[in-house]
Amino acid sequence: MSEINKENGEQRYCYKYPHPSVTTDCVIFGFDGTRLKVLLVQRGIEPFKGRWAFPGGFMKMEESAEECALRELQEETGLQGAYIRQFHTFTAPHRDPRERVITVAFYALVRMQEVKGGDDADDARWFALDEVPQLAFDHDQILRRAEQALRQQIHFEPVGFELLPKQFTIKELQNLYEAILDVHFDRRNFYNKMRRLEMLELSDERSNPSQRKEAFLFRFNPQKYDELKKKGFRLEF
Amino acid sequence: MSEINKENGEQRYCYKYPHPSVTTDCVIFGFDGTRLKVLLVQRGIEPFKGRWAFPGGFMKMEESAEECALRELQEETGLQGAYIRQFHTFTAPHRDPRERVITVAFYALVRMQEVKGGDDADDARWFALDEVPQLAFDHDQILRRAEQALRQQIHFEPVGFELLPKQFTIKELQNLYEAILDVHFDRRNFYNKMRRLEMLELSDERSNPSQRKEAFLFRFNPQKYDELKKKGFRLEF
DNA sequence: TCAAAAGTGTTCGCTATACACCCATGG
DNA sequence: CCATGGGTGTATAGCGAACACTTTTGA
Numbered sequence: 430m431s432e433i434n435k436e437n438g439e440q441r442y443c444y445k446y447p448h449p450s451v452t453t454d455c456v457i458f459g460f461d462g463t464r465l466k467v468l469l470v471q472r473g474i475e476p477f478k479g480r481w482a483f484p485g486g487f488m489k490m491e492e493s494a495e496e497c498a499l500r501e502l503q504e505e506t507g508l509q510g511a512y513i514r515q516f517h518t519f520t521a522p523h524r525d526p527r528e529r530v531i532t533v534a535f536y537a538l539v540r541m542q543e544v545k546g547g548d549d550a551d552d553a554r555w556f557a558l559d560e561v562p563q564l565a566f567d568h569d570q571i572l573r574r575a576e577q578a579l580r581q582q583i584h585f586e587p588v589g590f591e592l593l594p595k596q597f598t599i600k601e602l603q604n605l606y607e608a609i610l611d612v613h614f615d616r617r618n619f620y621n622k623m624r625r626l627e628m629l630e631l632s633d634e635r636s637n638p639s640q641r642k643e644a645f646l647f648r649f650n651p652q653k654y655d656e657l658k659k660k661g662f663r664l665e666f
Numbered sequence: 667m668s669e670i671n672k673e674n675g676e677q678r679y680c681y682k683y684p685h686p687s688v689t690t691d692c693v694i695f696g697f698d699g700t701r702l703k704v705l706l707v708q709r710g711i712e713p714f715k716g717r718w719a720f721p722g723g724f725m726k727m728e729e730s731a732e733e734c735a736l737r738e739l740q741e742e743t744g745l746q747g748a749y750i751r752q753f754h755t756f757t758a759p760h761r762d763p764r765e766r767v768i769t770v771a772f773y774a775l776v777r778m779q780e781v782k783g784g785d786d787a788d789d790a791r792w793f794a795l796d797e798v799p800q801l802a803f804d805h806d807q808i809l810r811r812a813e814q815a816l817r818q819q820i821h822f823e824p825v826g827f828e829l830l831p832k833q834f835t836i837k838e839l840q841n842l843y844e845a846i847l848d849v850h851f852d853r854r855n856f857y858n859k860m861r862r863l864e865m866l867e868l869s870d871e872r873s874n875p876s877q878r879k880e881a882f883l884f885r886f887n888p889q890k891y892d893e894l895k896k897k898g899f900r901l902e903f
Numbered sequence: 904t905c906a907a908a909a910g911t912g913t914t915c916g917c918t919a920t921a922c923a924c925c926c927a928t929g930g
Numbered sequence: 931c932c933a934t935g936g937g938t939g940t941a942t943a944g945c946g947a948a949c950a951c952t953t954t955t956g957a
Contacts, residue, residue, distance in 0.1 A: 443678040447727050448685035451768060490684045490766055494757035518755040518770050520731035529727055531688060531770075533755050581822065600936080618920065620937070625918090641934045642927050837909080855947065857910070862945090878907045879954045910953075917946085926937075 449529040453498040454485030454568070455513065456534065456575040457506065459541035459555060460592040462601050465608040466541065466555040467572065469564070470505065473552065476526050477565035481556075483572075485532065494533040502537055505553065506544045512591040513537045516578035517571075524567045536575045538591035558608075583609055584662055590654060596632050596646040599623055626662075628653040686766040690735040691722030691805070692750065693771065693812040694743065696778035696792060697829040699838050702845040703778065703792045704809065706801070707742065710789065713763050714802035718793075720809075722769065731770040739774055742790065743781045749828040750774045753815035754808075761804045773812045775828035795845075820846055821899055827891060833869050833883040836860055863899075865890040 433440060457468040469481040484505040488497040498513050513535045520531045541555065556562070561572065579588070588609065589602055603619045623629055632646040694705040706718040721742040725734040735750050750772045757768045778792065793799075798809065816825070825846065826839055840856045860866055869883040 441680040442684040443680040447679040449688055451686055491759055522728055642936050879909050881909060
């Protein structure tokens, strides 16, 4: 179908019909113990120079979209083998003013602590979800879709496992679920429910008593957690 | 980025880097009152000539994936404005043996009664989900993903509304949910639950007594149904 | 008249929900 | 010593799950 033309030393790839460019973008979610955040990078070139956007890039001919997203993620954050999930492909004809581009969008769940960047000087920064500025291209739309997808997938995905540090307090876990679902749970009922599910195991250590009273630290029990995800692990609504 | 080359009267579209082709495929779900079905078309050309596959085709430069899927659907089934939903994009490098193709996949929910095709002579036929033959390309995988997506989305989507005829018995509704979720509900509990949800309204007519006893016919109450979908309308598991 | 399918009601146990209470700690 | 946050317990209402009973209709 394609053909290679060599003219004046330049290699070009030619097709009978026009082909769009294909990219992947990655909405990187992190959690600081209280609020849900996303990692944005500032564009250094036109169009939308200076605006913030999700990291992403062109897909190579010998990689799948997943491989592409993981590669970009590694380049941006240094993270290897992060948890990613494809959630939508954006195809509106003029979403990129330069040429036709379709974008396979992923979200990633990462531990903020393990990610470089975030220095104010850097061109990559974490933003709380309700403080995200106007983004480049149609990335506002992409963000809204990502949030929605995460909310719907939360009952089947290792949200806590990937977003929280290895050890965490139940309050942090509750904050996480509240941030994603945008609801409020009764503190005591949340505790009881988590205990009954038996997916957490008590750690030896205690939390840094930054608050009045120090709290227990927990770890996920991977087996139990996986079982619950398979069945569709539901919190109260 | 692209350039048009005219050589020996042929117009060609040229790029500095290779571009994949982009197609949409559509998994069309229907329901015959008992079992969930999919509409397949038989390939008339190589590769995979003679094998069954999902209808689909190349995306044009001035249409979105959604528009492309609706157009293909219209061409295949005559249906205008069917309910479609994008569920995954398939990007494995060699999924098409000819060239690099990425496919944005949709599923459609349609009323079988309103769809042409299905004649044995025709090149389009309905297959029950457990009678689908080996498909062309990676369409087996696409089907599995579509089923999975439908199962997960069933609590937020107008599954019944789009798949059932305007009027239906509660038994048909139960069969539908059982077919999608692959579970069995107690007949009486399902009745009671549906009554309590108040999303159905009684029709004047009665069912054709093809069975021993004729049954009530119901319609969806669109307002109530939409409310329930927003909240995430859950059946028992 | 009997079997199959549809419609209605009842009981039981679990759990979501709403609370009250006590303990630990730092100001 | 008291305000704040953390851990545990209890009562209630509502729903899911199991199941009995009645009615209708065709063979």
